[in-house]
Amino acid sequence: MSEQPQINQHQYEYILDCQNVSKSFGGTRALIDVDFRVKKGQVHALLGENGAGKSTLMKIIIGLYKADKGTILFEGKPYSVKGPAEATKWGVSMIHQELNPEPYLSIAESIFLKREDTIKRTPFLNKKETNRKAAELLEHFNFTISPTTLMEELTLAQMQLIEIIKAVSANARLVIMDEPTSSLDSEETERLFRTIRNLKEQGVTIIYISHRMEEIFQICDSYSVFRDGRFIGTGDLAAVTQKDLISLMVGRVVENVFPKTDCEIGEIAFQVEGLTGKGFTDISFEVRHGEILGLSGLVGSGRSETMRGIFGMDPLTSGKIYLEGQEIQIKNPKDAINKGIAMINEDRKNYGLCLYRSLRENISLPNLRKKFKKLLIDQRREKKEVGSHAEKLRVKAASIEADAFSLSGGNQQKVVLAKWLMSDPKVLIMDEPTRGVDVGAKAEIHTLMCEFAAEGMAIIMISSELPEIMGMSDRILIYHEGRINGEFLREQILDGSVTQETILAKEFGAKDEVVENVR
Amino acid sequence: MSDKNGKNILGMNQNDFNMFTRRYGIVFIMIAMFVLLSVTSPNFLKLNNITNVFSTVALNGVLAMGMVFVITAGGIDLSIGSMLALASTTIGITLKYNGNILMASLVSIIICAIFGLLNGLLIAKFNMFPFVVTLASQLVIRGLGYVISGGYSFALANPSFSRIGLGKIGIIPYPILILLSVTIIAYILLHWTKFGRYVYAVGGNINAATASGVDVFWTRVGTFVISGICAGIAGIIMTARINAAQPNIGVGYETDAIAACVIGGTSFAGGISTIPGTLVGIIIIGLIYNGMNLLGISSYWQMISKGLLIIGAVMIDTLINKRR
Numbered sequence: 025m026s027e028q029p030q031i032n033q034h035q036y037e038y039i040l041d042c043q044n045v046s047k048s049f050g051g052t053r054a055l056i057d058v059d060f061r062v063k064k065g066q067v068h069a070l071l072g073e074n075g076a077g078k079s080t081l082m083k084i085i086i087g088l089y090k091a092d093k094g095t096i097l098f099e100g101k102p103y104s105v106k107g108p109a110e111a112t113k114w115g116v117s118m119i120h121q122e123l124n125p126e127p128y129l130s131i132a133e134s135i136f137l138k139r140e141d142t143i144k145r146t147p148f149l150n151k152k153e154t155n156r157k158a159a160e161l162l163e164h165f166n167f168t169i170s171p172t173t174l175m176e177e178l179t180l181a182q183m184q185l186i187e188i189i190k191a192v193s194a195n196a197r198l199v200i201m202d203e204p205t206s207s208l209d210s211e212e213t214e215r216l217f218r219t220i221r222n223l224k225e226q227g228v229t230i231i232y233i234s235h236r237m238e239e240i241f242q243i244c245d246s247y248s249v250f251r252d253g254r255f256i257g258t259g260d261l262a263a264v265t266q267k268d269l270i271s272l273m274v275g276r277v278v279e280n281v282f283p284k285t286d287c288e289i290g291e292i293a294f295q296v297e298g299l300t301g302k303g304f305t306d307i308s309f310e311v312r313h314g315e316i317l318g319l320s321g322l323v324g325s326g327r328s329e330t331m332r333g334i335f336g337m338d339p340l341t342s343g344k345i346y347l348e349g350q351e352i353q354i355k356n357p358k359d360a361i362n363k364g365i366a367m368i369n370e371d372r373k374n375y376g377l378c379l380y381r382s383l384r385e386n387i388s389l390p391n392l393r394k395k396f397k398k399l400l401i402d403q404r405r406e407k408k409e410v411g412s413h414a415e416k417l418r419v420k421a422a423s424i425e426a427d428a429f430s431l432s433g434g435n436q437q438k439v440v441l442a443k444w445l446m447s448d449p450k451v452l453i454m455d456e457p458t459r460g461v462d463v464g465a466k467a468e469i470h471t472l473m474c475e476f477a478a479e480g481m482a483i484i485m486i487s488s489e490l491p492e493i494m495g496m497s498d499r500i501l502i503y504h505e506g507r508i509n510g511e512f513l514r515e516q517i518l519d520g521s522v523t524q525e526t527i528l529a530k531e532f533g534a535k536d537e538v539v540e541n542v543r
Numbered sequence: 544m545s546d547k548n549g550k551n552i553l554g555m556n557q558n559d560f561n562m563f564t565r566r567y568g569i570v571f572i573m574i575a576m577f578v579l580l581s582v583t584s585p586n587f588l589k590l591n592n593i594t595n596v597f598s599t600v601a602l603n604g605v606l607a608m609g610m611v612f613v614i615t616a617g618g619i620d621l622s623i624g625s626m627l628a629l630a631s632t633t634i635g636i637t638l639k640y641n642g643n644i645l646m647a648s649l650v651s652i653i654i655c656a657i658f659g660l661l662n663g664l665l666i667a668k669f670n671m672f673p674f675v676v677t678l679a680s681q682l683v684i685r686g687l688g689y690v691i692s693g694g695y696s697f698a699l700a701n702p703s704f705s706r707i708g709l710g711k712i713g714i715i716p717y718p719i720l721i722l723l724s725v726t727i728i729a730y731i732l733l734h735w736t737k738f739g740r741y742v743y744a745v746g747g748n749i750n751a752a753t754a755s756g757v758d759v760f761w762t763r764v765g766t767f768v769i770s771g772i773c774a775g776i777a778g779i780i781m782t783a784r785i786n787a788a789q790p791n792i793g794v795g796y797e798t799d800a801i802a803a804c805v806i807g808g809t810s811f812a813g814g815i816s817t818i819p820g821t822l823v824g825i826i827i828i829g830l831i832y833n834g835m836n837l838l839g840i841s842s843y844w845q846m847i848s849k850g851l852l853i854i855g856a857v858m859i860d861t862l863i864n865k866r867r
Contacts, residue, residue, distance in 0.1 A: 335754075337753070337754065356753075356756075357753060357754055357755070357756045358756040358757075358758060360756070361755075361756040362756070367754070369754055374748070374750045374751070375750045375751050375754045376751055376754070377748065377751055378743070378744050378747030378748040378751055378752070378814060379747070379748065380747055380810075380814055380815055381743055381744070381747050381814065385740060385743065385744070388740075389740065389744055389751075389752070389755045389757065390755040390756050390757075392737045392740055392741075393737065393756070396737065399736060400731070400735045400736055401735055401736065401737060401740070403735070443755070
């Protein structure tokens with residue numbers, strides 16, 4: 025990485041060329057003399073654990089942060105922008121992981137926001153023209169929908185597609201995608217990949233940030249790896265294996281991707297019968313002590329909805345819940361927690377943490393009622409207990425008094441884990457436990473899950489990542505349109521009689537005979 | 544737990560320094576104002592003036608101690624000014640028919656607490672905006688004050704009641720002692736109890752609070768009840784100071800209470816505040832009023848500067864949040 029080509033021609037091969045870029049926040053050095061280059065017309069994977077500096081560099085490129093030092097060339101020209109609007113003018117757009125659309129704008133209005141057509145020499149909007157142009161773009165991307173549809177009616181995947189269309193229609197030549205598949209199911213992901221290939225054919229360069237290795241090998245041409253704010257390496261994906269990349273990222277060799285251990289499976293800990301609510305019908309299953317039950321299915325198939333119902337977040341219309349053989353009533357999360365049920369929500373930012381409060385307050389929040397019976401909180405004991413849980417889960421933070429906001433995604437997730445672990449749950453529901461979490465922290469969380477199971481906890485895990493479901497579960501239930509459409513055991517996966525294809529077929533609603541054929 | 548290297552400022556690394564200025568910056572402003580006023584106005588440091596400053600501060604202070612709970616939980620209470628008036632007329636009437644000072648005080652506090660409860664129930668049960676609910680309820684409350692007093696103000700039947708407002712222990716006036724007690728109770732409640740934690744959680748992220756088993760409903764209602772109780776206490780102080788029951792007092796007092804909270808570092812987004820910060824905010828406002836009086840600046844300009852001060856404080860709050 026020390027070689028620095030000085031010849032202009034050579035640089036033109038690269039659409040983006042960052043040299044010696046550094047950035048610090050307070051005392052933390054987020055980027056240290058980073059060189060990062062992307063060849064024109066490629067899909068370039070940007071890899072690294074959370075906190076490696078990927079997002080910081082991308083935010084510098086779209087002008088949300090200003091680099092402390094270093095130069096950036098875009099298509100050979102010195103590039104420096106003060107915000108996303110200016111970046112768009114240069115031809116650089118970013119599709120953020122979390123989309124923030126204007127819900128009451130139509131698709132057409134949304135695509136042409138701030139570049140509206142007006143009727144000649146008047147300030148009045150020319151809606152007809154806007155809609156016509158939007159319809160053309162939608163057709164080009166094989167998206168059959170009326171341009172007057174409101175954004176709020178779209179699914180996440182559709183909103184994302186609109187964002188991409190918006191970028192392309194603004195003549196973007198470099199599109200940065202930050203974890204674009206994190207909220208998509210497998211069908212939607214496939215569709216996104218078709219769109220990406222489409223963009224590539226049009227000569228658009230893409231920087232693709234993802235923690236999902238399978239996807240990277242499927243869609244990307246080349247890669248760059250960051251670790252601890254430094255540039256580690258770059259190359260063509262054809263020349264490396266998944267294992268190579270992971271060891272580059274974590275700086276060590278990660279042997280087994282899933283550390284699932286077989287532990288003793290005991291009595292039935294938790295059971296539901298005929299649960300029905302909004303988005304799910306007649307759901308019955310049981311989990312035993314020491315068992316990890318995986319719930320797989322497309323996004324919106326009713327997995328999360330069922331768990332929210334069990335945890336008292338949404339009302340159930342019918343059905344019974346048993347804990348260790350006793351029927352229990354859960355009206356709200358408070359009841360669930362009192363009974364010994366804990367739930368890690370898929371949406372960490374909205375349901376997991378109070379970002380501007382300290383780790384200590386976040387971790388002890390659900391445990392105050394049970395553990396601190398006196399009127400005044402025993403702060404010394406609180407610090408000790410919170411500290412020991414944070415340490416057990418290896419949360420990396422300045423101290424337990426630091427704001428949750430200051431942590432990386434993986435560490436935030438560990439804080440959420442710590443807060444529920446402190447409540448000594450009998451049943452732990454984990455909805456997408458490793459979403460937006462880097463490879464290293466992911467492995468740690470998986471290891472912890474096995475430890476919890478070994479201690480006799482019953483774990484229900486929802487995941488949209490098939491490898492995680494297959495690698496971590498003792499038993500897998502497949503959801504399809506609000507109902508359970510199949511059940512597989514770990515043995516079937518280990519002996520190869522159940523594959524990703526089998527599970528996918530079930531997720532798409534296949535009956536057993538069809539599944540046989542797929543096999 | 545890792546150590547981060549950074550620039551050293553005054554022997555602290557940068558992160559600690561930022562945290563320090565965020566937490567204590569406002570204290571330095573208060574001290575600077577103290578020094579400035581002592582130098583520019585010879586009358587400022589006289590005992591008489593200082594006790595005067597703090598007695599005025601006491602009334603706003605008690606209101607602000609209630610307000611800080613509401614704002615921290617993500618709400619706002621515009622009805623406390625009207626509650627002062629209702630408390631005042633309630634005291635007048637109770638004293639007239641009963642004559643017991645303790646009874647009169649308790650009744651006025653309870654009535655204000657009930658209206659706080661109603662505010663809270665409407666807001667938490669029907670998920671209405673606190674701004675709108677309390678904007679409307681202040682009319683109801685003040686109207687009731689006029690109804691029960693027949694629209695007149697009248698001198699108190701029990702003259703010894705006024706000792707609450709004017710009496711002293713040693714050189715310390717009662718209102719200051721009341722403010723100190725309220726502040727200590729508020730500190731313990733917000734910083735040391737489970738309820739306080741829940742207030743921060745509800746204001747910080749209401750969804751996460753629900754998902755963590757916090758009783759969001761009663762926490763929100765509780766903050767409005769506290770605000771009502773504080774308004775009742777402030778109403779007693781005010782009635783005692785003017786020695787009359789008046790249905791037209793307390794107009795605009797919510798503004799001062801909100802200003803004190805915001806200057807003291809309370810975030811309007813909810814979830815961030817401290818009791819010591821709020822106390823400092825109250826004192827700063829008191830110093831501004833007193834300083835302007837001493838310097839002979841008209842009350843019209845005081846009003847303008849108060850408005851500008853709130854805008855400035857909110858701007859600083861927004862900038863700090865943006866930086867994070």
